[in-house]
Amino acid sequence: MPRKMLTSARPDPLQDGAVQVEVTLPVRRLRCEGGRRHPDQFGNSIDHPRIPRVTRLMALAVKFQDTVDHGEVRDYADLARLGYVTRARLTQIMNLSLLAPDIQEALLDNSNGWRTGSAITERDLRSVSRIIDWAAQRQMLDGIIRLNQS
Numbered sequence: 001m002p003r004k005m006l007t008s009a010r011p012d013p014l015q016d017g018a019v020q021v022e023v024t025l026p027v028r029r030l031r032c033e034g035g036r037r038h039p040d041q042f043g044n045s046i047d048h049p050r051i052p053r054v055t056r057l058m059a060l061a062v063k064f065q066d067t068v069d070h071g072e073v074r075d076y077a078d079l080a081r082l083g084y085v086t087r088a089r090l091t092q093i094m095n096l097s098l099l100a101p102d103i104q105e106a107l108l109d110n111s112n113g114w115r116t117g118s119a120i121t122e123r124d125l126r127s128v129s130r131i132i133d134w135a136a137q138r139q140m141l142d143g144i145i146r147l148n149q150s
Helices: 053-069 076-083 087-098 101-109 123-128 135-150
Strands: 005-010 023-024 037-039 045-047
Touching: 053 076, 053 087, 053 101, 053 123, 076 087, 087 101, 087 123, 101 135, 123 135
Parallel strands: none
Antiparallel strands: 005 023, 037 045
């Protein structure tokens, strides 16, 4: 759908020399009317599943760590400036990389039954990431999941 479409124009100028032009603009749905629907190549709308916030944040932590490791940015403070977030918020996101590797994988997988059945929030994961022992992290996360399911 074109963004603007010229529907009519008066061939003769008005008395003051101005030209009158009518333009039709398409009306778009508001974002709150429906989920994320994007047209495919044939114009049919497709529903895309919503990726959970913790999954997106975990992927962001992995990407940020990769940019620091490759020297694209100097440190986390540079990342915070580039991302227009506070250093404290960036630290919260980067602390997700302190989780056990299998927990990180499960968060990124997005198809795990234990994760989709329970509402694990980033706040829950913050308390889990403070624990150094990975086995203790798994136990605490299982406890949070059981609490959320009941």
